[in-house]
Every structure is written in C-alpha cells, then in structure tokens.
Amino acid sequence: MPSSRVTDFFRITSLDEMPDALKGGVVAIGNFDGVHRGHQAVLNTALETGRNQDIPVYAMSFEPHPRSFFNPSNPVFRLTPSVQKAAVMKACGLDGIVELPFTKDFASIEAEQFVKNILLDKLAIHHAVTGFDFHFGKARAGTPDYLRNAGAEHQFGVTIVEQETDEGANDISSSRIRACLEEGDITLANGLLGYRWFFEAEVRHGDKRGRDLGYPTANLQMAENCPLKHGVYTVRVTTPDGFVFGGVASYGRRPMFDHGAPMFEVFLFDFTGDLYGQTLRVNVISYLRGEETFDSVDALIAQMDRDSNEAKTVLGSLQPLSELDLALFPPN
Template structure:
C-alpha cells in the first residue's frame, strides 16, 4: 500500500493503527534513514502501516521573509524516497497559516490520533511541533500516555569520523562544492531528478543542447557549473556538464538545471532523469556577449570531461 495524503484533518486513514515518524526529511540523509528505518521496523513487528509525516512547504520556507531558504530535495523525490525506504503511507501536510497556528495538543489529537490512529510515534533529536514550536518530546510522550500511543526520540546520527549528520551540514558542503562530504552525510551521491522540459533552446543554437529540469519554484542548495553524470538515459550514467542557476547572460529568472550530455543524440523530452553532481567548476556569471559565453562553455566542456575520466579511472583502480 503506497498512500499519499496532504490534509491534516479528515477521516481515519489507518483504522487498524500505525507507526508514525515525523520530520522535514529534506535530503533523506543518514539521520532521516535511521528514523524511518526504526519506524518501519516497529510497524512491521506490530503488523500496521508505517507512516512518514512531513510538511510542504517546509516550515522554514513558510516563515521565511524574502528569499526562500535553500532545500535539498523536491517533494516528488521525497515521496518516492520515503516509499522506497518502506513507508506505506506518506503525508506531506499543507503547511499554511492554519496548520502553523495549530496548538501542539490539537495536532496530536487531530492528526496523530484521529487521522492516523498512531500506536507509536518516532521523531528526531530536538523535535518541536505545534504553534510557536510549543511542543517537544516530553509533551508528545505525555499526550501519548493520554491517547494510547508511545513516543520515542532517536539519538543524533554520526558518521564514522564522529561528525553529526544534518541537512544544514549537507547544504554547506554543497555550497563549497565538497560532494564527497555531502555524499558521506547523505549515504549516496547528491543528485536531482525530474522530467526533461522544453526550454528556450538557446543551448542548441550555441552547439550545446541541454536537458532541462525545473526546480518547482524552490530555492536550490547549490548554483554554478558542474561536472556531472546523468542517470536514466542508458543503463550506464552518461557524462555531462551541468549548469544550475538563473542564466544571467540571457536574463533568466527561475532556477533551471541544464545538463549537456556529451556526444549525445536523441530526444529526452518528457524522460525522467537524474543529474548527479561530481565536481564544481565555477560560479555562474554574466558574460558581455554570447561569443564570450560559448568560449567559456568550451572550457567547461573540456574540464568536465577530464574530471569525469579521472573519476572513472579512480573507481576502476
């Protein structure tokens, strides 16, 4: 059963009971995976559905003033990832003024008890919930005793070198172009997936056709030019150079991920692909004219090819 829901209030979704894990789940890093894994294991032992409960937009996006804070993962990728980790149902609740003002006690009653019939609730370290973040694990446990469920908080997850895993640390690593560090915290290489959409086709006229992915109006955690692999074209990843940003030379506005697949011929429109970032080449910049831009694209192409060849050689050594 792969169920998806958005409403905080409504009829019961799990009348036989459930085990619920709650979090932002931005990136689905090793900490998130430990939390989900605990909930799924207990749900299987109890014979009830495992439910992952998150929010869209993210609360920090809702409360942000001005430019939205960067995020690691789009909602669809989060949904697919949570189902792949074993969650039977995923709720990405609409985080709006009504939900933001809901008292912690009402959230427990309306969502965890009436909507999900929770028997266990699992949260991460430092969990807060309810209006003005007034609820914590102690309140959740006290309310659980009243309503017939037990609440648990997992300990922070650390890497083998002792570093604590967090979405904040991953965002910082991506900004610095340290993809090996980001992968260590994520448990996998950082990548962005989506369906290829039509663009202005300027790249094609310049000799660099691209497969374009939109970022859903969200703020990406990285911007610039990158050596990359594209998955989903053939069985093997395809070498590429990717640009992620607003394309200042051509007065772009919306962040767009553009991947130029080396020596590729074919139509990818509508195909779902995944762009894996390998190395950061440079910042996005505005060029005085298109010939200057094309000259830099030639240099980016050569640099990305060299990096990806070295990456393959190290992997096969």
C-alpha cells in the same frame, strides 16, 4: 494471524484521505528535508518497530516547510521537494507519507489538539517516532517530553531518536548539506545524505548553442534559491522511460556568451533523441571544476572534451553509496 503489511505506497495530502490501511500504524514525524542519514535513523527506527509488530509504517511531514511559511520572503531551498521526498521514502521501505498542509490554522493548533485530533482521531497511531529536536503545536509547545507523556496518557508508544553524527562526530543536518552544495562539496553532501543528491526538472528550449559546439544539451531550470555552486559536474540522468545515461553538466550563467540567468545544461553520453518537455531526474555525482571564461570557443571545446573524459572516468568506477542509493538509482 493474517499480515497487515501494506503492498502499495500511499502519498496522502489530506487527513480526510487517510486510508484504513495505514491507520493503527507507526508514524515517523518530521520535516525530513533531504531524508538524510539523520532522518533515516528515525525512519529505520520506525520501520523496525512496525515490522516487529507487523503493522504499517509511514512518515508525516509538512508542506510548505514551516521555515518557509513563517519567512516567505526567504524560503528554504528544498533538498527534496515533496515529490522527491516521497520517492526517497518509498525507497526506504515505508508504506506511505502523509503531507499535512502547513497553514496559519495548522500553525495555531495547540499541542494537545495535535495529539488528540490528528494522531489519535485521524491516524489512530500505535507508535510515534521523532527526532530529538522535533517540536509541534502552537509556539512549539509540543516537546519530545510532551509527546512521551501524551503517549503514556493515551497508550501509544513513543521513541525519540538522538542526533546522528558523521564519521568525524559532526552533526548531520539539512542545513549542513545545503552548505556543502553551496561550496561544491558534492562528495560530502552525498555522504551525509547516504545517497547521491538528485533533482527533477523539465527540459526547456535554449539557444541551441551547444549543438554548434558539438555538445547538445538538455537545459534545466533550477529553483531560484538553489545554492548549488556554479561549475561543471558529473551527472547521471534518468529519463521518464526509465533509461539511465551518464553525462556532464554545466550550471551557471555562461560567462563566455550571455551571462544570463543560471541554467543547468546537461550533455548526455551516448544519447540521441528529443527530450524537450520531458522531466528528467538528475543525479549529481561529483564537482569537476568552477565556471570559467576562455580566450576562444576552441579553447572552451577543448576543455569540454577534458570535462567529458573526466566525467566518464568517474562514472566508470561508480559504486552505490548504500542500499538506498541503489534502490533510487538502479543500473539499466
């Protein structure tokens, strides 16, 4: 029998675009913000199910995040916005991701309609995999038990994956990882993710002060609701042409100078060139110290020298956290 394995990665933003290559497959359903180790347990279950039957495996998620939709004045900080989430899904080995627009009309869909109109009519699923806490449909009526019963009625498989915990038996969750970023605990955040957290942003013009200090930086604007603790970080940066550079970065308001809006300023080791207007992928490796004010510019430069040396030491002993980490950030 010929294989039905998909060779391309599909990113679908409308059910009307659903390719035949993904229909009849295994779908992992959830918000998947961060695609952390708990999410990976769901994805790996879906992958194992699909590969055993030689059928496509893909994820379904929702944009914007439902919590942001229902509370727009206090949107959820996205660990992995849409594009980054798709990149992690691809690195996990999935064949695609379907990102359903989360609108007022979508939020009002009854659970039965979700199953019949979307899972069956549009996707023609063979099997669904979700986490233990996934709910769907109007008023969250679609519980895991509801999905199991729907699967039995309509003859598609259903697997519910239980809560994933860390080595200390604590729950792994996106909210816990956000709290880690806020505390500057990058080591724990990355451990819970199973790969080193990253973000993407375009290089903007700044005041060029770094050049005068001997540390020209690429200035990156973070999301307004980014909880990342202000301070100095070891980073690894991938340029649009695929080259990877180690570096040191400062995130904060520059208390020595203008105390302005938060900016992520990256100094790349062994790099010369112009990055303005380019989108960088910044892999956050470790937290070095908090944001400080110094007595003089010379004292600041001396500390920056120490920061750079410490970051180089960290990068010199860096090892991938997992196969996923290596797939996302291969060495040059």
